[in-house]
Amino acid sequence: MTYTMTFEGRPVRAEPGQSVAAALVASGVVSWRVTRGQGRPRGLFCGIGLCHDCLITIDGVPDQRACVVPARDGMRLGDRDDA
């Protein structure tokens, strides 16, 4: 089955086994937070859980690494004010 999540209110589809980041990137979203200092957009960089560029709020819990959290049906992703 295909999962449906929401990112900033919009639906995002995910296949089982995809990470949250993989699902976002596959649906054309390349950045999901901005930096504290200069407000620069950030998305995936290292892709293996080390760089923390891909931090995202998932179901209200901030600072989750999108590249290591498996996508699940019904997940609520993002809100850009969490950086």
Added chain:
Amino acid sequence: MTPEPHDVAVVGAGPAGLGAAAEAAGAGLDVVLIDAGQRPGGQYWRHAEGGRGQHWKAYEGLSRRLGQVRRIPGTQVWLITRDQEGFTLRLTGHDPVTARAVILCPGGYDRQLPIPGWDLPGVMAAGGVQALLKEHGTAPGRRAVVAGTGPFLLPVAVALARAGVAVAAVAEANPVTGWLRDPFGALAAPSKSVEAVRYAAAMTARRVLYRTRTVITEIVGDGRAEAVRLRRADGTQEEIAADLVALGWGFTPSLELPIMLGAETRLDEDGSLVAVVDGSQRSTADGVYIAGEATGVGGAALALAEGRLAALTLAGSGKTARLRRAVRRGRRFAAAMRRACPVPAEWTAWLTESTVVCRCEEVPYGELRRACHDLGADDARAVKMLARPGMGWCQGRMCGFATAAIAARLNGRVATADDLRAFAARVPAFPVALEDLAEN
């Protein structure tokens, strides 16, 4: 009641860790295998649930030998302490584990150099691109440039092409004939050269432009990567459109756990910090064995042999002569490869005052320069205190190598092992949630 300690804790389930765990279990030891990944295999055998990776027979062979091994996946070792019984390993989201000995197989990750525009979305570590393709079946762009140095750029480019991404160019900073310049080293592991030739053939078949002696000097785009600027050795420049840029300048071994246990480190041929081990994978710290990339970047086959050797040494096996020879041979080849793929000597020339060096704390090159020239910072440690590079979430994993090199260069010298240690020592080894600190 505290449970009886395991005979050995193997940290990391890539080729080295799987080899170590399989051999240790085969020798009758009580083994616990701890890994950050949800599925064993590390970066090399990274695969989707139920899927298959490269050289899969070897992986399956090892997996079959793990029957008696206690496995703890999906956790990170954030602290190891030594006590009378041996070692206590503290894990994120899991109870602590005790063991009489440890075999550390922490692997490594892409080494990065800051480049103007490298913080734009669409720019990724080459290994991260590979992980997305292997584990998640996702191609993170439509038109890619793969840039940096080293043989690992080839499989990434081929994997992208196979996934339907247009690979506009592969920019290799060094002359590739260098890979075969050390005939003694190269002949010691001929299968590696064969592998490189196979990838080269696959790229030719897909008309991938492979540029040697070509460096990436800038990534441009408005809010995301749109193009890269390449410069050849003869000074000619060109701009190539791309929405995905995969970067890798060799690998940085993960050394926080070896350093935490007091194992000695040294500078390797490629300028990376690595752990010192003897011919049987013993580190300089008692009861601590180290195998794989942490002892010098050398690829999966060498890592596997080192992991097996570490376990057999620990088990007191008398049958290690052959494996020791294989490891010696593998190390010669790996050393030749590292010498052939240095970071470009002139790389700091492409930095501007505003180029972000530390991505986490958003520290630009200009601030590092001011720390050295105006505030008198004369080594990496001082730069770190004054300008805060490497003090963010990634704990210096992304910018540590580059910042150490920049600090040294601004002081008119080359980076020493001590400069690199300033960024490689981490306590805790990973960012830890408060509940882990409180409960464990």
